[in-house]
Each structure stands twice: as structure tokens, then as C-alpha cells.
């Protein structure tokens with residue numbers, strides 16, 4: 001990692017108790033205008049009752065409705081033509097590599113990576129979502145050259161356990177649990193009680209920022225309730241991510257829970273429903289927070305790249321696009337409405353892209369050394 005300050009490893013066992021201006025990429029450099037329509041205005045589609053509704057025909061599950069992620073409704077046409085025209089709007093980051101490299105020339109790249117569906121392939125059992133050793137080794141290399149952070153919906157401990165690299169920064173629970181550099185981010189002033197200095201497992205000083213800390217007991221309670229209420233539903237799986245709880249099962253209606261906890265809200269992912277605190281915080285804010293902590297905010301010489309596959313990653317894509325801070329890259333093999341600029345089909349393409357970036361950086365640095373020698 002070549003960030004100049006506050007560079008320390010973020011690995012920390014979770015304590016029990018316990019946030020611009022343009023940065024060198026001008027809008028006329030973007031390959032096209034943002035797509036029309038916004039995700040927030042899209043309506044969720046309702047699926048017809050299925051097998052699981054029949055299984056769970058009592059209690060709060062009586063009201064079971066299915067909630068598909070909104071994108072499906074936006075692009076019903078899965079034809080090659082639809083995909084080609086989508087790819088025209090969101091070109092492959094691999095095919096556009098030269099363009100990206102040109103924008104990145106003489107700039108510091110800050111890399112932000114989602115985990116599930118980006119570094120690891122989507123699998124049926126969330127406990128079996130492993131990244132390959134090849135991917136791990138490439139991410140390790142990326143972190144040697146660029147400050148790199150993983151921003152996941154999973155708990156921070158869990159995503160660290162899955163990635164296992166001390167060279168990175170980690171933000172869990174959709175950015176609500178950040179173990180980052182000690183640099184002060186002004187965004188934390190809005191959450192004065194939720195930021196603390198601590199040390200990581202290597203004894204380095206780090207900053208733990210948890211803007212939804214007060215919600216831990218509430219999420220615990222909700223988790224237990226969800227576990228209880230999904231008992232006996234084959235295939236249902238509930239996860240406690242500390243600052244949010246996930247139910248891996250489309251047909252669970254959480255209205256009862258949301259009525260009881262008005263400060264919690266429901267969000268959607270890939271075949272997962274999530275309950276999380278109703279605070280103004282998301283993966284986009286986490287990106288801003290980390291950039292500021294790293295001393296990379298308000299700089300014309302920084303290019304941020306965020307790679308992700310899910311709806312929650314859209315907040316980060318928007319922050320980069322709207323602030324002209326860099327590029328979002330959506331991982332998807334089918335058309336989806338997105339604020340990302342580029343696209344990649346799957347984690348294999350993500351791996352190729354990351355590898356190309358490292359190779360390019362090595363050549364660029366080699367060029368600089370050669371140039372310096374020539375000057376000397």
C-alpha cells in the first residue's frame with residue numbers, strides 16, 4: 001500500500017462492547033452520462049406465493065410475501081440485444097482498461113472492494129462463500145500498490161476471516177463497522193461517541209468507527225426473533241452481522257418486526273432480506289469516511305475505484321460518480337440499472353482486472369525509475 005500516512009493493518013478482534021471536492025476526474029472525462037431513472041424510485045415487484053408459503057402457514061409468517069430485488073423488474077428483456085446495449089452504457093472495465101489507466105496516470109488509486117459476488121462467487125450457502133487463493137494473492141498484490149479496503153454487508157470479523165489479509169482495511173455491516181487508519185475524518189464529528197483509537201492484532205494504532213453502536217442490543221433481539229420465526233423453514237438462514245441481520249429467504253415478511261422497531265429498516269440484496277438501523281450511513285458514506293481518514297479526500301491526484309455487485313454497492317457508485325471521484329464497476333453478467341460506470345461479468349473478470357491494474361502500476365513505476373535515471 002502506498003498511502004503516505006496512517007497506514008496500518010486493520011485486523012482487530014471485535015471488542016465486546018463496543019465519515020469534497022473534485023479530485024481530478026472531470027465529468028467530461030466520463031464515457032457517458034448517468035443512466036436515466038433512479039433506483040430509489042423503482043418499485044419492488046411481488047412474486048406469487050410459492051412452496052415455502054405453503055410450508056409456513058401460521059403466525060407472523062402467514063403474511064409471507066416475496067420481495068425480489070428491484071433490478072429484475074427494470075430489465076425484463078434478458079436478450080443479447082438488451083445486454084449489448086447495456087454494455088454500451090456500462091463498458092467492460094477490461095476492454096476499457098487503457099482508458100482507465102490513462103485517467104489513473106500520475107494519480108493515486110484508492111481501491112474499494114465488495115466481497116460476496118465480487119471477490120467470491122455467489123453460492124447457495126453463505127458459509128461456503130470462499131474466495132480462491134488466486135484471488136487472495138491478487139488482492140494482496142493490489143494492496144501493495146494501492147490503499148485497499150473491503151466494504152461488505154457481512155460483519156467485519158466474518159469478512160476478515162474470509163479474506164484473511166492484514167494488508168487491507170475492513171468495513172463490515174455495509175460500512176457501519178469500520179476499522180481504518182488513525183487519520184481523523186470530519187464525518188465522525190457527527191457521531192462523537194462512536195469513534196475510538198485502538199490497536200490491531202499487529203499492535204498498530206487504528207481507528208474503530210461504529211456509527212450505529214447503540215443498535216447492537218436491538219439487532220441481537222431482532223436476530224433472535226428472526227431465528228425463532230424461521231425455525232422449521234427449510235433453506236431459511238439468519239445471519240447476525242452485528243449492525244444488521246440478514247434472512248436468506250425471499251418469502252419472509254418482516255413487517256411485524258419493523259412495526260415493533262421503528263428505528264430499523266428493511267433492505268434487499270441478492271436473495272437476502274436485511275434489517276438494519278435507520279441511520280444516514282451506507283457503503284457510500286464508508287468510502288467517503290475511509291478516503292478522508294487516509295488523507296485522500298479533496299485531492300486532484302486521487303482516483304477511487306469501487307467494485308461491487310449488489311444494490312448496497314450503488315451508494316458507493318453514486319458517491320464516486322456524483323463527486324467525480326472515480327469509477328464504480330458493477331459485477332454483473334446481465335443488465336441492471338446502476339450508477340457504476342464500467343462493468344465486469346464475474347469474480348474471474350474482477351481478478352483479471354485487478355491483476356491488470358497491478359501489472360500496469362509496476363510498469364508505470366518502472367517507467368518513473370527509468371525516467372529519473374535518465375534525468376540523473
Ligand SMILES: O=P(O)(O)OC[C@H]1O[C@H](O[C@H]2O[C@H](CO)[C@@H](O)[C@H](O)[C@H]2O)[C@H](O)[C@@H](O)[C@@H]1O
Nearest residue numbers: 115116122123124126129152153246270271272
Ligand atoms: O456486501 P457483500 O460483501 O456483497 O455482502 C452482501 C451479502 O452477502 C452474503 O449473501 C450473498 O452471498 C451469499 C454467498 O454467495 C449468497 O448465498 C446470498 O444469496 C447473497 O445474498 C451474505 O450472506 C449476506 O449476509 C450479505 O449481506
